[in-house]
Every structure is written in C-alpha cells, then in structure tokens.
Amino acid sequence: MFQSRIERLAEIIVNYSIQTQPNENVLIEATDIPRELIQAITREVHKVGGNAFINLRDRQVMRDLLMNAPEEQIRLWGEADSRFMSMMHGYVAVRGNSNLYEWSDIPTQKMLQYERLYIKPVHIEQRAKHTKWVVVRYPNEAMAQLAETSTEAFTQFFFDVCTMNYEKMNLAMDALVELMNQTDQVRIVGPGTDLRFSMDGMPAIKCAGQLNLPDGEVYSAPVKDSVNGVITFNTPTPYSGFVFEKIQLTFEKGVITKAAANDTSRLWEILRTDEGSSSIGEFAIGMNPFIKKPLKDILFDEKIDGSLHVALGNCYDDAYNGNHSAIHWDMVLIQRPEFGGGEIWFDDRLIRKDGKFVVPELFCLNPEELR
Numbered sequence: 001m002f003q004s005r006i007e008r009l010a011e012i013i014v015n016y017s018i019q020t021q022p023n024e025n026v027l028i029e030a031t032d033i034p035r036e037l038i039q040a041i042t043r044e045v046h047k048v049g050g051n052a053f054i055n056l057r058d059r060q061v062m063r064d065l066l067m068n069a070p071e072e073q074i075r076l077w078g079e080a081d082s083r084f085m086s087m088m089h090g091y092v093a094v095r096g097n098s099n100l101y102e103w104s105d106i107p108t109q110k111m112l113q114y115e116r117l118y119i120k121p122v123h124i125e126q127r128a129k130h131t132k133w134v135v136v137r138y139p140n141e142a143m144a145q146l147a148e149t150s151t152e153a154f155t156q157f158f159f160d161v162c163t164m165n166y167e168k169m170n171l172a173m174d175a176l177v178e179l180m181n182q183t184d185q186v187r188i189v190g191p192g193t194d195l196r197f198s199m200d201g202m203p204a205i206k207c208a209g210q211l212n213l214p215d216g217e218v219y220s221a222p223v224k225d226s227v228n229g230v231i232t233f234n235t236p237t238p239y240s241g242f243v244f245e246k247i248q249l250t251f252e253k254g255v256i257t258k259a260a261a262n263d264t265s266r267l268w269e270i271l272r273t274d275e276g277s278s279s280i281g282e283f284a285i286g287m288n289p290f291i292k293k294p295l296k297d298i299l300f301d302e303k304i305d306g307s308l309h310v311a312l313g314n315c316y317d318d319a320y321n322g323n324h325s326a327i328h329w330d331m332v333l334i335q336r337p338e339f340g341g342g343e344i345w346f347d348d349r350l351i352r353k354d355g356k357f358v359v360p361e362l363f364c365l366n367p368e369e370l371r
Contacts, residue, residue, distance in 0.1 A: 005159045009136075009213075010040035012163060013092055014048060017134035017210050022049030024089035031057040032096035033138040041092060053088070059102045066106050066114055078118040085126045091133040098142050100296055103241030108269045111240040115273070116326040124314055124328070136162070136213045137299050146295050161290040161300075164371075166209030169216060172364040173206035176218050176285070179361065180204035183346040186222070186283070188308065190335055190342025192232030192248060197222035199283070205318050216288030216303040216370075221321040222280050225254035231310070234339055235294045235301055235332035242266060243296060247331055254279050256312075271312070276325030281315035284308065285344070285352070286332070289367035298330050305367050306336035306355020308344065 003011075014020050026045045030038045038054065045052040069077075085091070103111070127133055137143070137158070144154035184200040204220045232248045244267060250258035256278040261267045271278045286307035294301050302309045309332045313325035335342030336355035344352040351359050356366055363369065 005163065006037050006040050007044075008163055009159065010037065010044045012166075012209070013041055013134055013136060013213065014044040014050075016166065017213065018090040018092065018132040020045055020048050020050040020090055020132075024050045025053060025087055026050050026090040026092060027053045027055060027085065027088045028092045028094070029055040029057065030094045032059055032098055032140075033094050037094060037138060041094070050090070059097075059099070063103055063106060066103070066110055071113055071117065074113060074117045078121045081118070081122045082126050085122055086130065088127075088131050091127050091131045093133070093135045094138055095135070096138045096140050096143075097297065098140055100142065100146065100238060100243070101241065106241055108240060108266060112270070112273055112326070115240075120314075120326045124326075129317055132210075134209075134211055134213060135299060137297060143295065143297065146297070147293075157290065161214040161288065164214075164288075164290065166215065169370055170206065170208035172370065173208060173218055175361045176365060177204045177206050179346065179351070179359075180218065180220055185345075185347050187345040187348075188231065188333070188342070189345070190232075190333065191234075191340040193230060193333065193342065195227065195229040195231045195251070197228070197280075197283070198226040199223065202321060203319055205316070212299055212303070214288055214291060214300060214303055216291070217284045217286045217309075219282050219284035219316070219319060221315050221319040221323075222254075222283055224279055224321045224323050227251040227254045227280055230258075231333065233331045233333050235304075235307075235334055236296050237329075237331050238296055238298065239270065239329055249331075251280075270327065270329070273313075273327050274325050276323045277313050277327050277329075279312070279323050279325075280310050281313050281321065281323040281325065281328060282309075282311035282319065282330070284310075287365050287367075287370065289370040294332070294334070298332075301332045302330050304332065304334055306339075306352075307332050307334045309333065 042052040139155040139158040144151040188195045202220045207217045209215045230250045237244045245262045247261045286303045288303040291304045312329045313327035315321045315323045341354045
C-alpha cells in the first residue's frame with residue numbers, strides 16, 4: 001500500500017524516535033503547522049496502543065501572552081504544565097516557523113522570565129529528564145526563504161533529511177563515541193578561534209533521530225573550568241527572537257571574560273542570566289550529510305555537515321559537567337573550506353580537518369558514506 005511522506009515521517013517519530021509502547025501517554029505539541037501531520041502522528045500513536053494528547057500553539061498568540069503576562073502567571077503556567085508533563089511517557093514537538101522574528105520585540109527580561117519560570121521547569125527539568133522526546137520542524141514558505149530556495153524544493157529537502165537512514169548513522173557514530181570517551185584534551189582551531197578544554201571523564205552521546213528530526217550529532221561536555229581561549233562563530237544564531245551574528249567569546253578557566261557580536265549589550269544581558277549562563281554545558285560535532293548551510297534554525301544548523309557547536313548554559317544529565325542554568329544556547333561553527341576551514345584535535349591528534357574526518361576509524365561519518 002502506498003505510504004505518503006507524511007505518514008512515513010509519523011511512523012519514524014512514533015516507532016523509531018520515541019519508541020512508543022502500549023498504554024504510554026504521548027503529548028503532541030504542535031506550533032503553527034498543518035493538521036495533517038498532527039493527525040498522522042496521533043493515528044500512529046493509537047495504532048501502537050498508546051494514548052495521544054494534543055496541545056496546539058500559535059506563536060503570535062504566544063507573543064501577546066509573553067508581552068503581557070505578569071510573573072506570577074508565568075510561574076503558575078510553568079507549574080501546571082510541569083505537572084501535566086509528569087504524566088507523559090513521550091513528547092513530540094512539531095514546530096513551524098512562519099516568522100523568525102515574531103518574538104523579536106518581546107523585552108529581553110520578559111524572555112528571560114519565560115526561560116526561568118516556564119522553559120526550565122517544564123522542559124529542562126521535567127520533559128528532558130523524564131520522557132522519551134523528539135523535536136521536529138515542519139517546512140513552510142518562511143523556512144524555504146531562509147534556505148534561499150523554492151517551497152517545493154525545501155519541502156523535498158525536509159522530508160529527505162528527516163526520513164534518511166538514521167539506523168545506518170546510528171551504527172556509524174559508535175566509532176566517534178568510542179574515540180571521544182577516550183579523549184582528554186580537545187583543541188578547536190580556525191579563523192578567530194583557538195579553544196582548548198578537557199573532556200576527561202565526560203561521556204559522549206550519539207544523536208541519530210531519537211531526540212531531533214533532523215538529527216546528526218555526537219555531544220559531550222567540557223570539564224567546566226578547563227575551557228580556555230577564544231572561539232568565533234560563523235553561523236547566525238537566533239535566540240529570544242533576535243538573530244545574533246559574528247559572536248566571539250573568550251574563556252578563562254571556563255568562564256566568558258570577553259564577548260562581542262552584532263549586538264554586544266544584548267548578548268551580555270543573556271550571558272548574565274545566572275551563574276551558569278557564561279559557561280559551556282555542551283560540546284558537539286555535527287555531521288548530517290544533507291544539511292550544508294545555515295537556515296537560522298538551530299534544529300537544522302547544529303547538525304550541519306562539517307560543523308561543531310557549543311551550548312552556553314545548562315548541561316545534559318547524560319553528559320553532566322555540573323553547569324546549571326535557565327538557558328541552553330547552541331552556537332555553531334562550520335569548518336568546511338567555503339566557511340573558512342578549521343581543525344579539531346583530540347589529544348594532539350588531528351581528527352577532522354576542513355569539515356572532513358581524517359582518521360580511518362571515522363571515515364564512515366563523512367558525507368559520502370552517510371548518504
């Protein structure tokens with residue numbers, strides 16, 4: 001029987017990404033997407049014997065709420081949704097993005113309040129730690145425009161990248177996980193970048209379609225106080241409704257001491273959110289062979305072929321370095337030649353140059369092997 005690409009995506013989400021079992025409760029949280037995918041995921045959850053719960057959201061409505069809600073309302077909202085999330089076994093977030101700048105005029109302090117009182121208790125503390133979850137984008141005209149392509153071409157790209165052979169990628173990542181688990185010293189080199197840190201004792205975690213669609217990264221974390229040097233990011237980085245560009249950060253003993261961007265004062269507002277927001281909670285290597293350029297959408301950009309990223313703020317429990325924060329902000333550096341090149345060194349051994357793995361055990365992760 002013919003299976004549409006929407007049905008195929010729903011099947012991957014329910015059966016591969018969150019592996020829904022009979023009688024499990026699954027929350028499907030959909031923001032600005034057509035009903036067809038919501039319906040397909042709902043049907044697939046029920047098909048395997050699970051219970052589907054639906055939460056429909058609209059970013060324009062959310063903007064009004066965040067602009068006007070007092071602190072106590074956001075606190076209550078966070079407490080209520082945390083309790084509801086605690087009853088879920090699985091969580092699927094499917095998000096469209098018709099206007100990247102929809103929240104750009106929400107005051108920074110309001111957004112930080114939302115991060116602290118809603119995002120942290122609901123998603124960082126409850127959902128991420130206690131459910132099987134996956135976050136999925138959905139294609140639209142705005143995303144196609146950011147990709148500088150037609151809507152039809154972008155939609156085809158989206159389904160290609162989200163329904164690729166993630167089981168093959170999952171197996172290929174084992175070699176990188178093993179190498180990262182054996183590594184102490186890491187050095188990242190490139191234009192405006194010379195950053196060093198230790199990963200001693202920090203586990204490496206592979207991401208091949210279980211947490212994000214699209215996917216394609218292996219992450220860990222630096223020893224918190226070991227980060228020294230400078231890193232310059234060559235990828236636009238949206239955060240709190242604003243697109244930051246040309247971010248450069250200088251670290252001393254794990255803490256940012258200098259920072260610059262297209263809006264440095266706004267950057268520092270976020271870096272001062274709390275004690276952990278100026279330290280790194282995640283280091284990851286991206287390798288999705290289909291994603292070649294920035295789309296100003298972190299779900300895609302952190303997986304770009306030949307990229308790496310670090311996240312300021314909260315670390316993950318499974319790669320725990322002790323850094324706690326209300327934020328988790330991924331910043332991407334692409335090291336392919338057309339973006340300026342660069343190198344990653346593990347214990348004085350060059351393992352990736354200009355975006356391609358150069359040691360034999362990792363050849364399987366280069367794009368010609370993963371496609």
